[in-house]
Amino acid sequence: MGNCCVTPNGAADAGGGKKPKEPKQKKGKKPNPFSIEYNRSTPASAPRLVVLREPTGRDIAERYELGAELGRGEFGVTYLCTDRASGEALACKSISKKKLRTPVDVEDVRREVEIMRHLPKHPNIVTLRDTYEDDNAVHLVMELCEGGELFDRIVARGHYTERAAALVTRTIVEVVQMCHKHGVMHRDLKPENFLFANKKESAALKAIDFGLSVFFTPGERFTEIVGSPYYMAPEVLKRNYGPEVDVWSAGVILYILLCGVPPFWAESEQGVAQAIIRSVIDFKRDPWPRVSDNAKDLVRGMLNPDPKRRLTAQQVLDHPWLQNIKKAPNVNLGETVKARLQQFSVMNKFKKHALRVIAEHLSVEEAADIKDMFEKMDLNKDQMLNFDELKLGLHKFGHQIPDADVQILMEAADADGNGSLDYGEFVTLSVHLRKIGNDEHLHKAFAYFDRNQSGYIEIDELRESLADDLGQNHEEVINAIIRDVDTDKDGKISYDEFAAMMKAGTDWRKASRQYSRERFTSLSLKLQKDGSLQMESTQ
Known part of the structure; x- marks a missing residue:
């Protein structure tokens, strides 16, 4: 449901109450004729939508004070949030009910809350503190992650190595393993769904978004196409999948961590889907010749197009590359990545x-x-x-x-x-x-x-x-x-x-869930008709 805890530059200057911004006028330019503010109130006749089953309360202001805006996701705006009693800084994701246009949207929010409550406390999963619901919005109060996005931290470091990629991969797969152990399939693993808790070098990396996650039972199969296009497993496009899809997505992240681009890339959504189905992994481009054979072996195991032969989360964690992180090469992967x-x-x-x-x-x-x-x-x-x-x-x-x-x-x-x-x-x-x-x-x-x-x-x-x-x-x-x-x-x-x-086409980091749900469902049907989904996947 968007980056719920990210703190962009200048967020601290945003102030507490949200006021409509005055439009900037540049010197020598005509006033903007489009900067008209209109009445934004909700009609009194609108039916009241109830999203959460058991919220903590109705009035978030009784316990928390909302401050500066920290970030925006597909449905929600995240604010700095202060506990009035303790003074603790937290994050509050406020989801406008106007944005919840379909029963599927409502169910996503409801299920996200239930899953975050269901999962046991874990050092690499953001903690949900409280939930509130009023007539206009649902408010999720959770721990504040101030350390920034995964990729931003990597870029800020002067030296980026295979060993650093191994540490990140282990954390992500530990989250996957914990979810699967408790009957939860994440379905939307991607780099921007992980934030660092704080700016310290030793800060924990935390999963922050469970908006597309679902409960599952062993052997249960799913058909709904969700996720972000570049991280989708082949069986998602074939609309017959289980928890193995999370290992695939983690494998895509690992590939990106090691070389800086997605393994299955194209300018069009059809091209992306066909590249995923083909599942041909490029280990020739820079810096792959410098990457260890162990790392490449793990990428192959996680990106096996056959979910039955794909490594499980436990098998990934038992892989020699992650078992011997201290022995992983500490050689700089280069400025290109x-x-x-x-x-x-x-x-x-x-x-x-x-x-x-x-x-x-x-x-x-x-x-x-x-x-x-x-x-x-x-x-x-x-x-x-x-x-x-x-x-x-x-x-x-x-x-x-x-x-x-x-x-x-x-x-x-x-x-x-x-x-x-x-x-x-x-x-x-x-x-x-x-x-x-x-x-x-x-x-x-x-x-x-x-x-x-x-x-x-x-x-x-x-x-x-x-x-x-x-x-x-x-x-x-x-x-x-x-x-x-x-x-x-x-x-x-x-x-x-x-x-x-x-x-140019869609930025592969920012494709929305609705895009994948509807566009990729129709694309899946199209590929099924032209025979693409029946093709043999080779590596």
Whole structure:
């Protein structure tokens, strides 16, 4: 259900109460015509949704004080949360009921709470303290993890080795083993679902998200396609799976930890699915020639496409590579791996900035056109678009977008997380829909970054343009962007390279659960029809 405890740079400055942000106005630019605040109250006639079976209470403010926003997930916003009695700092994930649009969404939240209560206390699983439910939201109070994401910690270290990857892998598989021992299948293991408890070098790595986990009994089979595309086991796509899928996902994480990219990669979801079904593992690219045979043997055992022959969690922990961690090579895996790990979070910042630029350069005619579209879609005239209005409106205006993709678009544009789009948020979404087909917009965005009009975005220009978006490690971030986008390796970004980045497919770290549920179910049926799912998997 999103990164529930992450603390981004600047979170401490966010303050306690949440107020609508005043829009920033840059010098010499026209005021933004889209920054209109509307009444966001819930209609009194709306039926009351009950999510939790036995919450701790109704009023979270009686015991806890909510402070700065720490992060956002697909359904929830996480706040710093202070116990009024003890002063202890915790995290509170507040899940808006407006975001729970289907019975499946409600059941996910309900089951997440039940599973976190069911699992015994474990040093590598975040502890759920209390649960509250009021008319508007469900609040999950849990321990605060302030040490940052797994990949960020790796990148921050000067020296990254096979031994470090082994320590992380052992922790992740110990969590899997504990879950399986207590009849829980995680189903969504991925790096961003693990955070460090604090900033100390010795900090524990903790699993923070059980939003897609389920209870299972020995021999029980599941058919629902869930998870994040790049971490899905072949049998999930075949819609016949059990707890072995968690070992596969942990094997994908291990592969990424050792080389910096996923083992099964493609630009399209169909390509990803077919790569997973083929299950061919590449051990040729850098740094694999430097990686030990023991490590590669474990990767093969965890990524065996046959779940019956795949290693169990216990067999993984008994593997010589994890049994002899002190003997694992302490040789640096190289800057390439660290750079790859860092690029994942970097690219989104660059793309979002470019989208903002495009929005600011809309012509008067385009702005009027978008305003007209918004008013026609707003069927109940409350100056907000809910999911159904957006879905119907997009179809009516000729955008034949599957429901799953409409939901992804809505969640991406819904900046304040209230489950509806105001006019300003709709403008951003409209720009996103138009940008792919309109090179004029891309040229305007490119020109914004190309300040000396040389025909290239150079390092200094990128650094200046992204100054507000970059944290302390800004030089590493800038270099990572250049490395990723600059495909001809001339040290600068051409228009064609910029356009290719803007048109590239889904970031494999951030695909939403609804995406995998609906898109991959239909894709599974398609692959079944064309025979892809019947093919023999080879390694």
